[in-house]
Amino acid sequence: MRRRDFLTVLVGSAVASPHASRAQDYPSRPVRFIVGFAAGGPNDILARLMSEWLSVRLGQPFAVENRPGAAGNLAAEAVVRAPADGHTLLLLGPSNAINASLHDRLDFDILRDIAPVAGITREPLVMVVNPSVPVKTVAEFIALAKAHPGTITLASAGNGSSPHVAGELFKMMTGVDLVHVPYAGGGPALKDLIGARVQMMFEPMSASIEPIRSGKLRALAVTTAMRSPALPDVPTMGDSVPGYEASAVTGIGVPKDTPAEIVATLNAEINAALADPKIKARLADMGGMELVGSPADFGRIFAGEIEKWAQVVKSSGAKPN
Numbered sequence: 001m002r003r004r005d006f007l008t009v010l011v012g013s014a015v016a017s018p019h020a021s022r023a024q025d026y027p028s029r030p031v032r033f034i035v036g037f038a039a040g041g042p043n044d045i046l047a048r049l050m051s052e053w054l055s056v057r058l059g060q061p062f063a064v065e066n067r068p069g070a071a072g073n074l075a076a077e078a079v080v081r082a083p084a085d086g087h088t089l090l091l092l093g094p095s096n097a098i099n100a101s102l103h104d105r106l107d108f109d110i111l112r113d114i115a116p117v118a119g120i121t122r123e124p125l126v127m128v129v130n131p132s133v134p135v136k137t138v139a140e141f142i143a144l145a146k147a148h149p150g151t152i153t154l155a156s157a158g159n160g161s162s163p164h165v166a167g168e169l170f171k172m173m174t175g176v177d178l179v180h181v182p183y184a185g186g187g188p189a190l191k192d193l194i195g196a197r198v199q200m201m202f203e204p205m206s207a208s209i210e211p212i213r214s215g216k217l218r219a220l221a222v223t224t225a226m227r228s229p230a231l232p233d234v235p236t237m238g239d240s241v242p243g244y245e246a247s248a249v250t251g252i253g254v255p256k257d258t259p260a261e262i263v264a265t266l267n268a269e270i271n272a273a274l275a276d277p278k279i280k281a282r283l284a285d286m287g288g289m290e291l292v293g294s295p296a297d298f299g300r301i302f303a304g305e306i307e308k309w310a311q312v313v314k315s316s317g318a319k320p321n
Contacts, residue, residue, distance in 0.1 A: 027060040033234030036072030042206040044116040053273040084255040088260035089144035094162040101310035102160040114253040116299040118270040119291025123248040138240035142311040145176035154178040166202035166246040168316040230287040
């Protein structure tokens with residue numbers, strides 16, 4: 001029912017709006033682009049790339065506003081309660097998809113209250129280990145973990161984070177017993193992994209690629225269905241664990257009932273940005289693959305992510321911090 005509700009929002013946004021005259025003048029003032037995490041992280045970087053493009057193309061400032069807290073829920077609620085006039089955008093990411101099932105009670109429903117505008121990227125996570133762990137492949141890691149159950153530590157950016165649920169999916173599909181060590185963010189977790197205080201992690205490529213290239217971490221697999229051009233020699237998880245797929249899907253949403261003309265304008269400009277050679281190169285360097293398509297395309301992808309992670313959250317018993 002939740003997925004149908006979300007797709008109903010998509011259909012509703014395509015119907016001619018009574019606010020067409022306002023949409024023709026869009027944007028009429030600076031636009032707030034709200035990000036649920038601190039400045040400098042992957043979400044913030046993506047938002048700033050898009051905001052710079054939209055500012056130039058649409059003639060008004062698109063200002064990134066960082067609202068960290070509650071794993072992105074504070075930012076989402078701020079956009080839900082904003083006027084539906086296209087002057088407040090939300091960077092939608094994996095935390096929003098996971099939070100829909102991780103939290104028993106929220107003051108909003110991300111599927112019902114946020115209308116999708118456009119996708120930006122699908123980013124792989126990378127299964128990485130500290131070089132002191134004596135394995136070079138996923139198969140060797142599974143064998144080691146099964147030989148020493150409950151002794152290998154799985155770091156994450158916190159309970160219910162994308163690295164956490166990716167690790168829980170791995171545990172479910174392989175039957176290994178790993179000790180989850182949640183941190184207050186991906187940065188501290190990655191620091192301790194490099195320092196060998198924990199042993200392995202599923203980390204977004206944008207954060208893990210430089211430690212991999214420098215030899216501080218060893219990459220065992222990428223979690224998307226296809227190999228990443230950024231790490232072409234690293235196999236996919238599906239090569240060793242058939243059917244495994246996990247990725248960080250990111251895009252843009254607006255309050256429900258935002259005029260369809262405004263949604264269409266934003267969608268067209270974001271797709272144009274994803275076709276720009278400089279932005280394509282920047283995304284590729286971060287390990288992301290562009291998600292070009294209509295609002296409905298992104299809506300279906302995002303709804304699918306919510307359904308997928310709901311199953312993992314339920315099976316693993318994951319709870320918020």
